[in-house]
Amino acid sequence: MTTIRQDDLIDSVADALQFISYYHPLDYIQAVHQAYLKEESQAAKDAMAQILINSRMSAMGHRPICQDTGIVTVFMKIGMDVRWEGSMSVDDMVNEGVRRAYLHPDNVLRASILADPAGARKNTKDNTPAVIHYEIVPGDKVEVDVAAKGGGSENKSKMVMLNPSDSIVDWVVKTLPTMGAGWCPPGMLGIGIGGTMEKAAVLAKESLMDEIDIHELRERGPQNRVEELRLEIMDAVNALGIGAQGLGGLTTVVDVKIKDYPTHAASLPVAMIPNCAATRHAHFVLDGSGAALQTPPDVDQWPDITWEVGDNVRRLNLDTVTREEVESLKPGETVLLSGKMLTGRDAAHKKMIDMLAKGEQLPVDLTNRFIYYVGPVDPVEGEVVGPAGPTTATRMDKFTRTMLEQTGLVGMIGKAERGPAAIEAIRDNKAVYLMAVGGAAYLVSKAITGAEVVAFPEMGMEAIYEFEVKDMPVTVAVDSSGESVHQTGPQIWKAKIEERAISVE
Template identity: 60%
Template structure:
């Protein structure tokens, strides 16, 4: 008879796993990204990959989160029919206890992003619980756990379609991926679930992302089934879209495409698509009653020796404390800048509150005229850090506020990640402003450019409060210049490869 699995072993193992994946990339992701880095011909995309790889190594050495968005915890639990838990508590209760322990560890806190009541109050739970837990009963006497931490930027790009049985999944995937933009922080993975029902397709897509990355091996040996042929076709054609790292244009957008299938009603073909970002965080462990799981720290020589640092030669340095509209007007889309000086922070909740104050005729708590604002929600600092990992958040969420902010406050520069929508670009052009991007997936590296941080307003918003950073040589790319030219349109159009058989770009 199997040994009972104790509450402590389950909770401790899961909490340790959550902390582990916040710091360490799976070796297969690093291996495939390093190979893509070596192949890349786009200088902008190659530089972005270099930052992601250097950030990953720095996070592993410093034992700090690789990304400021430490994600929603997803847990898949397979319970053997003969397995025994020495507890009277519900499984989800133990999962959520593990999440709370992992995210509130004072020695290395993770960012709490979960809000209770999705419709109205949206109040932060402060522990990042609850997790999203799925349980399956299987044969055997052990418990297998798969855990992932899914960032909001990639999760928001999940898509579903109820296709007709004769429709092309490949065509739908290509059209869908091209419409996702760069908010999911490529290069990463695409997970597909095909068949079953709507919820089954999405669940398969999510779980497929936890399979090992094996595209290099698959390409080397060749496909052995129609499903593997489809994976290769989608891998080639998605990369031929030219989206590239961070949407800057390049050869590699995805490192792998995963596909899971299930029998389906004859009248149906449900397809779920979920992208995985550059913060590819997941692992699995098994409990048999003999004690908690132990996770082996990967050897640091598993990372390529890429010590990215901003090079002064050829890069324009920008003093944020003396910034003028004339300065901004001289920047061009695709140019790399090094920012130094005082940089404000603020994202969704802060923008919503400021716009509401403007509409009521109230004075804002901060003067934004001729200033730059960074869309970021950092991790809390530890030790001698002034701020924890502080990578950018997806900027399109601020698009509804952009016209009001530029018009009413005199704000001059915005910094985030991914593309901006048409209305936001028009507002940027109309007001002679600019939009810059930092590399998503390089949060720990970016934080090293931040010399000090102080709270200015909206303390109740937690990680979404308005702060003032003092930065030194913070690397950014001009994504939308004052003429309204967008690198997220220019870059992919230059690297698109129609000879691979990708469809004509819509619009």
């Protein structure tokens, strides 16, 4: 019989969450680096360079890889010969560890969890509660997997009840393009097959805890149907040409993970959950000897990537920008932004739309301004602002036409693609949408030289800020004529990949 002290679990969870906020798993970084080296699409290569640079900076600075520090998911395997010493339930121990991690004064993590999700949606302020899965197993130890999953990738999860004779590969190939780029590829796909629908979803999430080993599998060859599926799905997905950040390229996923479970003869439940460019998970074992703390990796193992600003890069002064300059921006063009921009996410947009509907004056003047879809991490130790990467832009699509037509707004900055309604509104109003790289939040924050809350302070991280930036890198994703690189880029690279496959045959 092993005794596990409650403080040992609390300390181990807190340490793991702090650790994964700024250390990528090394296997993921190595996989992205290999993809970066072979990538031929310049836009995708630049995006991966920013992801790799951001990862190294976060590891050295001990600040979050991504401003979305995630919803915590915990998988626990508790030995049958374990007893607990303490007064708290295991749920409460885990959540106390989460609380301590997210409120750590040296590295404050963004609290994103809202209670009463179908009602008031009130922030719990400490990112609790976690989502916890338990398994009671033989033995006298406690094995724990801890992950922090960002909303952008979690929101792209897909589930389906296929017929037993249906092709899982075909479903993935059909479904993945509908997910857009808001899950911040390149990443991993976790796929759960079998059981019941809820079991398949848990299997998919749990599969994402495994190390990247697709290259070893390819070298030795598959030994069962699940391993065959992993290779088939990875090849089929990368052949879609979606590429890093959805800009078009050779690598969309760096691994495909699958877990399966026996299912009913009439059923084939399948769940697919992507992991983003801020892949974050850690593992530890409690054996009664004390807390299990993470061992810091050697940062010298990170690739030392530099991102050079090319001669064709445009510079845009947001303080003096004109409509003519906005209309001159071309799809796929790299732009360095300087000057002042406003920020705003879902809650701020909804409040502004409600105010406009009531004929009320907005608290900020948006005439000829750009708005950045971001909810930054709180600053520490003299920082102007914490990590401040973009959030998924499609969530603002339903507000876009009203914002452009009634406020004088000329530009938006976010992550991933825009939907048809937003693209039409951008085209009709001769505006522009610029894309910042998801998964490069710490890097982006270094371009922010000033930050001030100017409206809705009660919304916390969803308040409206005014940022002053210097050479913040973005890509023109939708120009004033409505051309979207998230449509043209993957089309171009899918065709190129198909041509190569035909020539090889």
